[in-house]
Amino acid sequence: MANSFLLKAEPRSDIGKGASRRLRREEKIPAVIYGGDGEAQSITISHFEILKHLNSDSFYSQIIDIDVNGDVTETVLRDLQRHPYKPTVLHADFQRVVRGQEITVNVPLHFLNTESAAGVKAGGIMSQHVINVEIRCRPRLLPEAIEVDVANLGMNEALHLSDLTLPEGVALTAFAEGDAEQADTAVVSIHPPKTSSNEEDTAEVEAESENE
Incomplete structure (x- = not known):
């Protein structure tokens, strides 16, 4: 396990749309902790606490410790509801x-050696078809990311899910x-780079001339 995050939270008993709107005006967001061996728990988290972690990829995949009045629960983020056009979070599920x-x-x-890949140095264009994968493991083995080394990837070649090197467990x-x-x-x-129709026509004409 690479990283661990800590969020301070407060228990929440006031449920409903009106209560949620009041919380957001106070720069807090409603959230829920569920699953495991306990019942669902409604909590409140500072909007600033959430925002300061959102730029980290690890926040979406690593263990998040939620401290509710001194009682710490280990969680993972399951859902984040955002405002459709404002840079704000509306709700979170853990x-x-x-x-x-x-x-x-x-x-x-995390793709490694993208600029020095064999196919790129030969003039090719790299396309990343998958940016994240779903994995299953024990919490202590949870990786921050899966590294994909493309150094030896040549022109007209691809790496698939089965080619990924996964950590043990x-x-x-x-x-x-x-x-x-x-x-x-x-993945x-x-x-090769696409050629324009004009370039293709020119190549065809040149080929025909050589055959005459």
């Missing part, structure tokens, strides 16, 4: 983490059920 029990989370992919949920071959999605590929 799921309890039970040590020893596996959890399912999305973690980001971490599994992709994509292969848990069904057709593994169908689930083996391309990243390198292809």
Whole structure:
């Protein structure tokens, strides 16, 4: 497990849309902790507390300790409701983490050597088709990200989910059920740059001239 975050929270008993609007005017947001061995718990978190972590990719995939009046609960972020056009958070859902029990989370992919990849140096264009993957593991083994080294990826080549190097104890949920071959999605590929129709026409004319 790479990172851990801490959020200070307060218990919340006032439920409903009106109460939520009042909280937001006070720069607080309503949230819920659920799952695990306990009942759902309604809480209030400072809007600033949430905002200061949102630029970190790890916040969406790592353990978040929520301190409610000194009682700390380990959680992972399950849902974040944002305002449609304002830079504000409206609501958050957190799921309890039970040590020893596996959890399912999305973690980001970090691509390495993108500018020095063999296919890119040959003039190709890299396309990243997947930016995060769903994994299953025990909380203590939760990685911050999955690294994808593309240094040896050549022109017209691709890396698939099955090519990813996973940390010990971490599994992709994509292969848990069904057709593994169908689930083996391309993660990243390198292809030649597209040529304009004029360039293609010129090439065809030149080829015809050489054959005459």
